[in-house]
Amino acid sequence: MHLVLFLIFALFALAGAANLLLQKHPINSALSLIVVMSSLAVLYLLLGAEFLAMAQVIVYAGAIMVLFTFVVMLLNEGREEKTWGSRAARTVGFPAVVVLLATLAAAILRAGRHYGMVSLSDGITTTQDLSKVLFRDLLLPFELTSVLILIAILGAVALARKDDGNA
Amino acid sequence: MNTPVPADWYLLLSAALFTLGVIGFLIKRSLITVFMSIELMLNAVNLSFVTFAHEWHAVKGQIFVFFVMMVAAAEAAVGLAIIISIFRVRGTLTVDQIDRMKL
Numbered sequence: 001m002h003l004v005l006f007l008i009f010a011l012f013a014l015a016g017a018a019n020l021l022l023q024k025h026p027i028n029s030a031l032s033l034i035v036v037m038s039s040l041a042v043l044y045l046l047l048g049a050e051f052l053a054m055a056q057v058i059v060y061a062g063a064i065m066v067l068f069t070f071v072v073m074l075l076n077e078g079r080e081e082k083t084w085g086s087r088a089a090r091t092v093g094f095p096a097v098v099v100l101l102a103t104l105a106a107a108i109l110r111a112g113r114h115y116g117m118v119s120l121s122d123g124i125t126t127t128q129d130l131s132k133v134l135f136r137d138l139l140l141p142f143e144l145t146s147v148l149i150l151i152a153i154l155g156a157v158a159l160a161r162k163d164d165g166n167a
Numbered sequence: 168m169n170t171p172v173p174a175d176w177y178l179l180l181s182a183a184l185f186t187l188g189v190i191g192f193l194i195k196r197s198l199i200t201v202f203m204s205i206e207l208m209l210n211a212v213n214l215s216f217v218t219f220a221h222e223w224h225a226v227k228g229q230i231f232v233f234f235v236m237m238v239a240a241a242e243a244a245v246g247l248a249i250i251i252s253i254f255r256v257r258g259t260l261t262v263d264q265i266d267r268m269k270l
Binding site: 018056 | 227
């Protein structure tokens with residue numbers, strides 16, 4: 001069961017990521033990124049991270065991707081055109097990327113025999129376990145993120161505001 | 168029935184998603200799609216964090232993913248605001264045409 005679920009949603013994630021690259025219009029890329037993020041939420045559930053699965057759906061697939069699709073539709077930028085830059089990136093970038101993937105895969109496979117198996121009966125990390133660490137040991141970093149988000153909101157409003165001279 | 172999955176499969180999936188994100192970062196020419204590729208890379212790294220948290224029964228790994236999500240939300244808000252103001256000044260989002268710091 002775990003194996004089947006893993007294979008299905010890993011395939012969804014990979015297909016969505018590949019579709020993100022193949023699509024020419026940004027809105028199609030944004031929608032396939034939502035597919036990737038939702039299937040990652042299911043994979044988090046399989047790994048027993050129930051709170052992160054929900055946060056992934058709400059924060060990533062919800063808030064961030066709505067922001068993305070909103071900006072794509074607001075700017076109404078059409079299909080992207082091929083330029084010399086993309087051809088240069090193809091010729092130089094692809095060998096480098098193949099080397100990167102080979103290095104990562106080799107490192108993971110070499111270390112992999114020390115890792116255990118993941119199974120559905122492993123139990124979950126409950127939200128209670130998570131909040132005990134978050135609100136006791138890591139309270140200060142958690143509060144600092146709220147300041148960070150506040151600053152980011154102010155920065156976003158200041159940047160995106162229409163500059164009509166009397167700023 | 169309950170077939171377990173090796174933990175390194177999750178890590179390999181994470182590596183593959185990260186690599187796809189790097190490819191997108193390199194070959195996409197629309198600024199907003201490049202930004203989406205960065206989000207894809209962040210998600211791939213989050214998956215490996217959760218896998219290691221499960222592997223070593225460490226809650227701190229999941230806390231780290233939580234913080235990455237918060238920072239990614241802040242980053243997306245500011246980044247998209249920058250993209251909007253770039254589009255307002257330049258009228259395009261093609262990265263090859265946005266190559267000057269001056270207006």
